[in-house]
Amino acid sequence: MSAVPMNFESQPLDMNLWSQNHLARVEQALSQWVGDGAPAGLGDAMRYAVLDGGKRLRPLLVLAAYEAVCSGAPASAVVDDAALRAGLDEAALRAACAVELIHAYSLVHDDMPCMDNDVLRRGKPTVHVQFGEAQALLAGDALQAFAFELLTPDNTLIPAATQATLCRLLARAAGSAGMAGGQAIDLASVGVALTEDQLRQMHRLKTGALLQGSVLMGAACGHAVGEAYQALSDYGAAMGLAFQVVDDILDVVADSATLGKTAGKDAAADKPTYVSLLGLARAQAYAQELLAEAHAALARSGLPDTRALAALADMVVRRSH
Amino acid sequence: MSAVPMNFESQPLDMNLWSQNHLARVEQALSQWVGDGAPAGLGDAMRYAVLDGGKRLRPLLVLAAYEAVCSGAPASAVVDDAALRAGLDEAALRAACAVELIHAYSLVHDDMPCMDNDVLRRGKPTVHVQFGEAQALLAGDALQAFAFELLTPDNTLIPAATQATLCRLLARAAGSAGMAGGQAIDLASVGVALTEDQLRQMHRLKTGALLQGSVLMGAACGHAVGEAYQALSDYGAAMGLAFQVVDDILDVVADSATLGKTAGKDAAADKPTYVSLLGLARAQAYAQELLAEAHAALARSGLPDTRALAALADMVVRRSH
Numbered sequence: 001m002s003a004v005p006m007n008f009e010s011q012p013l014d015m016n017l018w019s020q021n022h023l024a025r026v027e028q029a030l031s032q033w034v035g036d037g038a039p040a041g042l043g044d045a046m047r048y049a050v051l052d053g054g055k056r057l058r059p060l061l062v063l064a065a066y067e068a069v070c071s072g073a074p075a076s077a078v079v080d081d082a083a084l085r086a087g088l089d090e091a092a093l094r095a096a097c098a099v100e101l102i103h104a105y106s107l108v109h110d111d112m113p114c115m116d117n118d119v120l121r122r123g124k125p126t127v128h129v130q131f132g133e134a135q136a137l138l139a140g141d142a143l144q145a146f147a148f149e150l151l152t153p154d155n156t157l158i159p160a161a162t163q164a165t166l167c168r169l170l171a172r173a174a175g176s177a178g179m180a181g182g183q184a185i186d187l188a189s190v191g192v193a194l195t196e197d198q199l200r201q202m203h204r205l206k207t208g209a210l211l212q213g214s215v216l217m218g219a220a221c222g223h224a225v226g227e228a229y230q231a232l233s234d235y236g237a238a239m240g241l242a243f244q245v246v247d248d249i250l251d252v253v254a255d256s257a258t259l260g261k262t263a264g265k266d267a268a269a270d271k272p273t274y275v276s277l278l279g280l281a282r283a284q285a286y287a288q289e290l291l292a293e294a295h296a297a298l299a300r301s302g303l304p305d306t307r308a309l310a311a312l313a314d315m316v317v318r319r320s321h
Numbered sequence: 322m323s324a325v326p327m328n329f330e331s332q333p334l335d336m337n338l339w340s341q342n343h344l345a346r347v348e349q350a351l352s353q354w355v356g357d358g359a360p361a362g363l364g365d366a367m368r369y370a371v372l373d374g375g376k377r378l379r380p381l382l383v384l385a386a387y388e389a390v391c392s393g394a395p396a397s398a399v400v401d402d403a404a405l406r407a408g409l410d411e412a413a414l415r416a417a418c419a420v421e422l423i424h425a426y427s428l429v430h431d432d433m434p435c436m437d438n439d440v441l442r443r444g445k446p447t448v449h450v451q452f453g454e455a456q457a458l459l460a461g462d463a464l465q466a467f468a469f470e471l472l473t474p475d476n477t478l479i480p481a482a483t484q485a486t487l488c489r490l491l492a493r494a495a496g497s498a499g500m501a502g503g504q505a506i507d508l509a510s511v512g513v514a515l516t517e518d519q520l521r522q523m524h525r526l527k528t529g530a531l532l533q534g535s536v537l538m539g540a541a542c543g544h545a546v547g548e549a550y551q552a553l554s555d556y557g558a559a560m561g562l563a564f565q566v567v568d569d570i571l572d573v574v575a576d577s578a579t580l581g582k583t584a585g586k587d588a589a590a591d592k593p594t595y596v597s598l599l600g601l602a603r604a605q606a607y608a609q610e611l612l613a614e615a616h617a618a619l620a621r622s623g624l625p626d627t628r629a630l631a632a633l634a635d636m637v638v639r640r641s642h
Contacts, residue, residue: 039502112435135508145499146496152485167469171467176359181358184360184363184463
């Protein structure tokens with residue numbers, strides 16, 4: 001190994017290949033773990049909710065953040081201790097799956113009749129349409145519990161402190177000061193004129209917290225500290241908000257077939273969005289600003305290889321669904 | 322301190338005083354923590370669901386198991402290390418509150434129209450009646466996340482390994498191989514003739530897993546190992562199943578005013594119960610057998626003071642609601 005850090009940034013990353021490789025690991029792990037040991041009907045509903053070809057953005061963020069931190073780790077600290085490295089690799093894969101379980105459970109519950117009452121998700125009948133409301137409610141509940149189970153396996157090389165940190169980050173990202181809190185604000189905001197600050201706060205919690213949490217969990221798996229951790233946190237905040245701004249834009253400009261879910265729903269439901277607040281052109285410009293913020297945060301992280309994180313932020317802003 | 326262990330068992334425990342003291346700590350902690358930092362509507366629903374005068378059996382089991390283990394710990398290991406002892410005391414209180422949050426969330430979701438459709442709980446309107454279905458769904462989800470947040474505080478004296486173990490035990494007790502799994506079996510069993518083995522398995526998961534999990538979490542806070550841990554696990558299993566047998570009996574023999582919820586529901590819903598399977602007299606005898614099993618497990622734990630655990634098992638079997 002060269003003593004001089006390589007300048008990774010100057011080399012192009014084959015992001016398709018990177019995504020393929022990492023997605024394959026995540027899909028294989030989810031397929032192996034989800035629903036295992038659950039009673040038949042519940043296990044089927046859990047697997048249906050998770051193994052459905054989502055974009056897996058959150059798992060990819062975990063793995064990209066973990067690799068970015070490892071790229072900057074002193075060889076003596078992590079890379080040369082094979083058992084620790086194996087434990088941290090396992091932690092990153094489990095964290096990647098755990099955030100996806102939280103995301104999947106939130107979609108199952110969001111789609112239920114008492115919430116958004118959606119019958120279509122990623123082009124398929126939603127879980128409550130397929131399995132009934134009671135089973136959908138239980139499947140969501142069980143997926144949330146299973147996320148924490150995945151982070152705390154028996155007989156593992158994952159350091160206990162890493163397990164505890166991952167549970168802490170995930171619980172906060174998912175809970176009343178994170179995703180669930182944002183959904184509650186969303187509930188209360190139908191038909192209400194929000195200021196831009198209020199809208200930003202709602203979105204930071206509702207979707208931003210788990211996206212940022214994914215980055216932080218990856219960073220925690222690599223034992224990131226100090227400036228690098230803070231920069232990745234800033235990256236996660238900007239990218240997470242950009243995701244929601246683009247979601248608001250796509251709800252207006254895309255059709256249901258491309259989205260895999262009902263388009264134009266926010267306007268129909270009289271929900272405040274970035275487009276309704278800023279207009280389409282300013283919303284698009286704001287998404288670009290946030291993307292630039294995300295890139296700037298990566299640049300100041302001091303980490304030698306943040307190419308995958310940079311590419312994921314680009315994907316978030318340039319996606320068509 | 323005497324070098325000869327005191328024979329605690331020969332001294333009567335004032336269980337009313339013990340419960341009062343421990344309940345006061347749990348109520349104070351729940352009142353301080355639940356809903357803190359949540360958006361207003363969500364926080365109100367979370368607090369309504371939790372701060373409602375439940376029996377707090379699960380928190381008391383955590384604290385009683387923790388104290389039983391501490392009563393047998395070598396002074397050098399735990400009692401004399403003030404910082405460790407403070408951390409473990411805090412862990413036990415947080416674990417006590419965390420299991421209650423899981424219990425509370427399960428009641429909120431269970432009561433919803435797509436599940437049991439109950440409008441009365443502990444003599445008050447259920448959460449979805451009071452706050453609407455969407456808010457009830459979110460409050461349950463947020464309470465589950467908050468349970469894991471409570472177990473993993475920042476800047477704490479709780480050892481990381483204890484935090485990880487508590488998250489592991491709670492996630493398993495709550496998830497698809499525990500409470501949620503039991504509820505799924507329950508859903509599928511309406512109108513179905515179960516064998517006694519199948520009924521036992523359903524109840525072991527549905528209510529037994531979290532009751533046993535409470536005991537195990539208390540034991541883990543005291544760093545119990547080996548025989549003592551196994552005996553407490555056996556105690557938890559017998560006591561947990563006894564709880565459900567008595568629940569089935571009370572559904573038949575008690576009235577709604579005493580229960581604080583609708584009596585006779587299981588029979589009306591054509592749900593299999595211990596009474597429908599064994600008849601009332603044999604179900605009552607079975608509850609006594611399980612109580613004896615629970616006491617026998619405590620006797621072989623080797624722990625000097627299991628009086629509170631013994632009294633809690635008695636309460637479980639002799640309760641009138």
